[in-house]
Amino acid sequence: MSYMNEKLLKPYDPKNTEERIYKLWEESGFFNPDNLPGERKEAFTIIMPPANANGSLHAGHGLVMTIEDIIVRYKRMQGFKTLWLPGLDHAGFETQVVYEKQLEKEGRTRFGMDPELLYKEILNFTLTNSANIKSQIKQMGASCDWSREKFTLDDDIIKIVYQTFKRMYADDLIYRGNRIVSWCSKHQTSFSDLEIKDEERMDSLYYLKYGPFVIATSRPETKFGDKYVVMHPDDKRYQDYQDGQKIDLEWINGPITATIIKDEAIDMEFGTGVMTITPWHDNADFEIAERHKLDKEQIIDEFGKLLPVAGEFAGQHIKKARALIIEKLQTKGLVEKIEENYKHVVRTCYKCGTVIEPQIKSQWFVRMKPLAEKALEKINSEEIKYIPEHYKKITTYWLENIMDWNISRQIVWGIPIPAKICTKCGHGMVDLENKITKCTSCSGEVIKDNDTFDTWFSSGQWPYVVLGYPDNKDFKTFYPTNVMETAGDLVFFWVARMIMLGIYITDKIPFKTIYMHGMVLDAKGQKMSKSKGNVINPLTLTEKYGTDAFRIGMVVGNTPGTSLSLSEDKIRGYKNFANKIWNATRFVLDNTKDFIVPEVIEYDEEDKKSDEELKALMQEITKEMDEYKFYIVAEKLYHYFWHTFADVVIERSKKKILENQNANSAKTLLYTQLTTLLVALHPFIPFVTEEIWSMLPDKKNLLLVEKWPS
RNA sequence: GCGCGGUUAGCUCAGUUGGUAGAGCAACCCGUUUACACCGGGAAGGUCGCAGGUUCGAGUCCUGCACCGCGCACCA
Numbered sequence: 001m002s003y004m005n006e007k008l009l010k011p012y013d014p015k016n017t018e019e020r021i022y023k024l025w026e027e028s029g030f031f032n033p034d035n036l037p038g039e040r041k042e043a044f045t046i047i048m049p050p051a052n053a054n055g056s057l058h059a060g061h062g063l064v065m066t067i068e069d070i071i072v073r074y075k076r077m078q079g080f081k082t083l084w085l086p087g088l089d090h091a092g093f094e095t096q097v098v099y100e101k102q103l104e105k106e107g108r109t110r111f112g113m114d115p116e117l118l119y120k121e122i123l124n125f126t127l128t129n130s131a132n133i134k135s136q137i138k139q140m141g142a143s144c145d146w147s148r149e150k151f152t153l154d155d156d157i158i159k160i161v162y163q164t165f166k167r168m169y170a171d172d173l174i175y176r177g178n179r180i181v182s183w184c185s186k187h188q189t190s191f192s193d194l195e196i197k198d199e200e201r202m203d204s205l206y207y208l209k210y211g212p213f214v215i216a217t218s219r220p221e222t223k224f225g226d227k228y229v230v231m232h233p234d235d236k237r238y239q240d241y242q243d244g245q246k247i248d249l250e251w252i253n254g255p256i257t258a259t260i261i262k263d264e265a266i267d268m269e270f271g272t273g274v275m276t277i278t279p280w281h282d283n284a285d286f287e288i289a290e291r292h293k294l295d296k297e298q299i300i301d302e303f304g305k306l307l308p309v310a311g312e313f314a315g316q317h318i319k320k321a322r323a324l325i326i327e328k329l330q331t332k333g334l335v336e337k338i339e340e341n342y343k344h345v346v347r348t349c350y351k352c353g354t355v356i357e358p359q360i361k362s363q364w365f366v367r368m369k370p371l372a373e374k375a376l377e378k379i380n381s382e383e384i385k386y387i388p389e390h391y392k393k394i395t396t397y398w399l400e401n402i403m404d405w406n407i408s409r410q411i412v413w414g415i416p417i418p419a420k421i422c423t424k425c426g427h428g429m430v431d432l433e434n435k436i437t438k439c440t441s442c443s444g445e446v447i448k449d450n451d452t453f454d455t456w457f458s459s460g461q462w463p464y465v466v467l468g469y470p471d472n473k474d475f476k477t478f479y480p481t482n483v484m485e486t487a488g489d490l491v492f493f494w495v496a497r498m499i500m501l502g503i504y505i506t507d508k509i510p511f512k513t514i515y516m517h518g519m520v521l522d523a524k525g526q527k528m529s530k531s532k533g534n535v536i537n538p539l540t541l542t543e544k545y546g547t548d549a550f551r552i553g554m555v556v557g558n559t560p561g562t563s564l565s566l567s568e569d570k571i572r573g574y575k576n577f578a579n580k581i582w583n584a585t586r587f588v589l590d591n592t593k594d595f596i597v598p599e600v601i602e603y604d605e606e607d608k609k610s611d612e613e614l615k616a617l618m619q620e621i622t623k624e625m626d627e628y629k630f631y632i633v634a635e636k637l638y639h640y641f642w643h644t645f646a647d648v649v650i651e652r653s654k655k656k657i658l659e660n661q662n663a664n665s666a667k668t669l670l671y672t673q674l675t676t677l678l679v680a681l682h683p684f685i686p687f688v689t690e691e692i693w694s695m696l697p698d699k700k701n702l703l704l705v706e707k708w709p710s
Numbered sequence: 711g712c713g714c715g716g717u718u719a720g721c722u723c724a725g726u727u728g729g730u731a732g733a734g735c736a737a738c739c740c741g742u743u744u745a746c747a748c749c750g751g752g753a754a755g756g757u758c759g760c761a762g763g764u765u766c767g768a769g770u771c772c773u774g775c776a777c778c779g780c781g782c783a784c785c786a
Contacts, residue, residue: 008745011746205786216786283783285784344785344786390715397713401782525722557734559723559724562723565721569736575748582746584746585745587746591745624726632726639734
């Protein structure tokens with residue numbers, strides 16, 4: 001029984017294997033590139049997208065951990081000084097939203113809460129969750145270097161982020177501006193253009209009499225302060241009216257004086273070709289007002305209620321006010337007609353669906369054009385490679401049309417913006433040391449900026465901050481990193497910004513290859529959501545079928561970028577695969593007892609053919625691994641193991657061994673093919689393969705660091 | 711409106727410079743033989759969304775259309 005392990009007599013049991021094997025790996029220290037055996041000159045680095053510490057591991061995380069672990073294990077076996085750096089994300093707004101929901105359940109609200117207390121509560125919540133998430137990442141078999149783990153609120157991270165803020169301000173890439181921003185009246189914060197979701201809605205389009213004109217609007221509740229009426233300069237219908245001409249007219253709450261403005265932004269085809277503008281609450285109107293230096297007046301407050309300018313409607317919420325306003329306009333005879341079922345797009349908060357109310361606010365903005373131009377250069381010159389390639393097109397389009405980035409958020413959960421604001425002139429000053437006491441522009445009184453950074457402003461710097469830019473040895477060894485693997489919906493939010501900020505600060509691209517995976521959907525191809533009740537928890541699957549089965553099931557047939565339907569049947573199928581390997585091993589070990597693979601191998605003809613076949617396969621898959629085609633490699637290995645190694649090689653060996661005809665050839669082939677396949681399969685299904693490896697009589701080292709055949 | 715992706719066996723999806731269509735799962739028939747019933751053997755299953763074009767030859771290249779999914783800074 002010397003070569004046979006008793007465990008092999010029972011079916012493979014992931015539960016009694018995985019935790020033990022993971023511990024073995026961790027204790028070996030090989031997750032840390034500094035401890036890897038042999039001489040390793042070339043580094044290979046992946047920075048893990050920091051996991052949101054506001055819930056449990058979901059199927060998407062499962063995919064991230066699987067793909068990245070496959071890459072990292074492969075590279076480690078190939079002899080690279082391999083680093084996979086894990087991290088956790090405080091996830092600013094996202095986490096605050098999750099926590100606010102929890103508060104709501106408890107009958108509490110963040111408004112009126114002491115900000116410091118709220119911060120502490122969310123911090124506790126986050127730390128509890130991080131511990132959870134961390135152990136779940138380990139359950140997925142992630143071979144990342146926990147000794148280098150980072151959290152987005154670590155002191156050293158914040159320090160570097162602050163330096164960046166200061167430098168960008170000095171370089172005039174950051175400015176404080178009084179500009180129109182997207183405001184969510186539920187969450188009480190402004191957003192960048194990316195936190196907005198366009199939604200098609202059916203509303204009414206109201207045609208209102210405005211003096212001698214008729215204007216079309218879908219938002220009559222904003223019209224109280226409208227005192228500019230705008231038309232296209234070339235519009236013949238209105239050629240008798242002059243730019244700047246004043247007209248007296250009767251409006252919602254009485255007589256007003258309106259001014260005529262001619263502007264080319266007007267679409268002559270739409271409505272009547274005439275509109276009034278509300279610069280405080282509409283992007284296009286704001287632009288027109290800026291061009292003509294017109295007055296801007298706030299009509300709606302931050303909570304969506306009408307201000308005193310609305311007269312008798314003041315204090316009412318806009319949702320309720322609309323109908324009442326139209327009613328009043330109708331009694332005054334100012335409604336020309338109402339077009340029902342008017343289809344248009346409204347901008348909503350991506351989290352709660354509340355209609356975004358543009359507001360003019362003083363905030364910090366990043367001037368994006370110069371940053372985007374440099375990024376475009378690198379992307380267009382192929383210094384950065386996108387997988388799949390079409391993400392490149394999407395990115396360049398976005399970069400070419402980029403808008404300035406509002407990085408101020410009116411929430412407590414995040415990195416505080418280290419700045420002072422002048423109460424007199426509104427001037428903003430970066431103040432890392434908290435020293436400024438007077439406005440540097442007008443000597444007025446200053447207050448601390450109470451806002452926090454958009455979480456992506458700090459995450460956008462992740463690759464170089466986690467490696468300790470600028471002086472840390474790790475930064476010199478592991479930057480630029482090799483692969484950034486993340487979800488496709490983060491192309492703009494995160495990936496593009498990392499490229500821009502990375503180039504700006506380090507003068508180098510932060511990563512050479514971008515691998516984007518698609519969304520994980522349920523078995524029917526539908527988006528998972530709590531409300532639909534179709535959420536699949538990866539941990540239930542790993543518990544039922546083993547982590548290996550889950551991992552390879554996630555990968556086979558899953559081309560990068562396309563979404564993946566996760567079905568339990570598929571995972572179950574790969575559980576059988578793990579067991580198949582297990583049983584094949586039993587057969588091989590049982591038949592190679594007291595047998596030593598000879599130094600000079602002599603195969604008979606058919607065995608020689610099989611030997612060559614596997615060698616050719618290994619070459620093929622090595623190439624495909626380098627091309628990140630894991631979906632093909634996994635399938636090929638599965639297929640070869642089951643339908644060639646087990647069905648042909650093993651079956652054929654039975655007769656030879658029994659009849660002692662070319663038995664040595666058969667035994668040699670059995671043993672070498674098994675070991676080769678274990679090596680090749682290890683990145684995909686690390687637990688079973690490592691467990692079996694430990695049972696092989698001549699393998700003393702961990703499979704984790706076994707050399708990949710090339 | 712513009713852009714991107716998809717449409718291949720019942721289901722989920724592969725198909726790498728154009729050369730007779732593939733896998734897994736499911737369904738069907740048969741079977742217990744040095745591992746494995748979490749198994750083996752066998753058979754079945756597709757006018758590759760539609761219409762044109764290029765070519766000796768198109769799932770693959772070009773044009774147009776349809777449907778599904780996703781994204782996008784200014785139409786009130």
